[in-house]
Amino acid sequence: MQPCCLLFFPFFFFFPGTWAELEAGSHMLQLRYFVTFQNATSMQVGGLGLVGDIRIGSLDSLTEDIHYYKTWLHSALPKDPFVFQSFKGCQLQPNGTTRTFFVIAYEGQDLIRFHLNKGTWDRVPDNEMSATAEHLLNNATTLNELIQVLLNVTCVDILEKFIEYGRADVERQEPPTATVFARKAGPAQLLLVCRITGFYPRPISVAWLRDGHEVPPGPALNTSAVLPNADLTYQVYSGLTVAPHDGHSYACRVRHRSLGTRSLLVPWGQSNAGLIAGLVVALLAAVVVIGALWVWRYRKRH
Template sequence: MQPCCLLLFPFFFFFPGTWAELEAGSHMLHLRHFVTFQNATSMQVQGLCVMGDINLGSLDSLTEDIHYHQPWLHSALPKGDWDVIESFVKSYLEDFNRLVQKLIRHTRVSYPFVFQTSKGCQIQPNGTARSFFVIGYEGQDLIRFHLNKGTWDRVPDNEMSATAEHLLNNATTLNELIQVLLNVTCVDILEKFIEYGRADLERQELPTATVFARKAGPAQLLLVCRITGFYPRPISVAWLRDGHEVPPGPALNTSAVLPNADLTYQVYSGLTVAPRDGHSYACRVRHRSLGTRSLLIPWGQSNAGLIAGLVVALLAAVVVIGALWVWRYRKRH
């Protein structure tokens, strides 16, 4: 690995950010870092590295050691590189904290407060790459790195962002290194991770869906479509009324996609309707694991299937009880 590659992970191994809905065939390496400063001498550090929605590694908030979560990670890079990475992580965390302390000495802040940083790179389906680096304060973007110019640009125009912009733009050597790390090294490492983690990236789990109803008011019924067990995360859920998609509106409400304990996902979608309104309803699910097909769960058939299942179960119970009664009768006589 090139020397700059060895600096990449300690420089931005753990950074915050939001879950990104990636275009099919696109891959992102995202490094997130959170530091909560309780007072001038006490702080809590959290970190995470993800590729798409695959958790690659995290930072132990107590020991600041790296925990690796994928068995193929160590094969992707030579052992010597990982040893250097771990030693540099410690140095990076100390340098970042000193930078924050220098920043707050020039501004008026009150404890506690949180700094976040988010950086990484993305490879598009056509092979082009883009990189990003953002520093945030209290959940809001504070300053962004301009990859082409190699300079920092303030996001809000306030005292803290202006001070951060001034401090970082004076570090010209550091900014030149950042350009190389983000534009070259990050992409090289992401390509390695894509190669070694292909099985995880291509993993697909079929969704299962059920439709049920709840009373939402005196003259309202809430139809709920629950979809779970699917992977990867992107999914499309829609309601059909008489075969036509229900447009967005106050009667339609779909939750965010949430994780399951088995590393799959779930989502709920609700539609408020009038009981016995004469329309037919169905929940339609589209997901990568289904290919070009759609999963369609009609509300009427869902009820019928549930009732049929209860009837079958009841009949089976009657048969078993009857058989036991006959066996006992014959045994007595």
Template sequence: MQPRCLLLFPILLFPGMWAEPEDPFVFQSSISCKLQPNRTTRTFLGIAYEGQDLIWFHLNKGTWDRVSDNEMSANAERLLNNATTLNELIQVLLNVTCVDILERFIEYGKANLERQEPPTATVFARTAGPAQLLLVCRITGFYPRPISVAWLRDGHEVPPGPALNTSAVLPNADLTYQIYSVLTVPPRDGHSYACRVHHRSLGTRSLLIPWGKSNAGLIAGLAVALLAAVVVIGALWVRRYRKCH
């Protein structure tokens, strides 16, 4: 991570650096601080005039060095090297403050960077015509974004083609993601199908949802509902029978 900011102090420090500047004129300052994996830092502070590098700050020496060999660079180098208090403050800013800010960013962002939410997947069918059945695999609630979705026919992966269509990864309101994959098959073709999902939250495992499991659940639900209806009707009939006799 490399935060940058625009500094305005050089404009205030350079009066008399040039004779008659043309309006408008622009100074740019760039400051960066980068924290390496081995916990060392790389910093940079430079000043430019009208898009051309002018001087840069030597962190170890605490002094300014000219970039261009001209009168303006020489004047800037001389003026800023006389500002010893400012240069000491810049050393503290780059050596201490910037590193502390980066370490706080890392600490606060670690939970988000390491966050993992496993996906949930369902498979259902839609009729697209008398000779077409759409098998839809809906995967949602996963984080981070990268995910792999494939269809298996009799245990073998279905290759890309016009019958296979997978959507882009879409965001959810809870900052997780969702994706759809649709496979077009002939009705009652005699093959078994399954949707396979790979995601970082699953580790080395994969999520496998076979087509037919949803049908089994639907049939089981209908059977339970039918049984409940039979029980209710039977109870009402017995109650009415007893009331009549």
């Protein structure tokens, strides 16, 4: 994207009737953004920038490239790239209530946030850029009224339709599998690792139990962020640093929507014993195969 992407930033609309006639000697910048929905699977976007009634540039509806009509724009616009982002949508709670959100960010940091009930924008950091954006958008009353309707009505209606027709996908549940193993973390430390994978949906609760009691948060306990798998499920790791042979029993406890009221409990001792048993079985199978090959070669030679 071009460094001057702010020229066609899609949230700065100018609606008819929101601006009074210009006084003599005053100037106005207009940034217009258009979205045309051809059908349910395709759309075209376009934009137009004007200073007064002079067309200074446009956004190509096919390539989304910005075209400049005035050579002096290149000197007036910033030279360094920058990024604007937006995060907007709605959430339907199990009790039927809704939550909406609309946040605009700059360079990865929240800039302003829309307050649905008031229909206004609130700055997140208190700086010159957020103050300018807050002032500009709070003056666009027609735009803010439209955003209220889009978030509180249109978004919720669309979400309910998606849930109705896509219930099998939206309410899919995959139970987690968990394994516990140990790694040496130092001369007198052992790191117990609980790996949980293959679960859906994303929310999950992981805890360590010491002698049946939950280990409280602390420097010895560390749980990773939930990460996606290639098969549209999730995984997470949780580690607990302990002293070897400290005389305590440890277990990893997992709670997930797919398990209902049950918990998945993986004790460290049983996990270790299962690993050893698996290695023994594998070694015995290897011995049998090697013995069979030796007998076959021996008979072939004689």
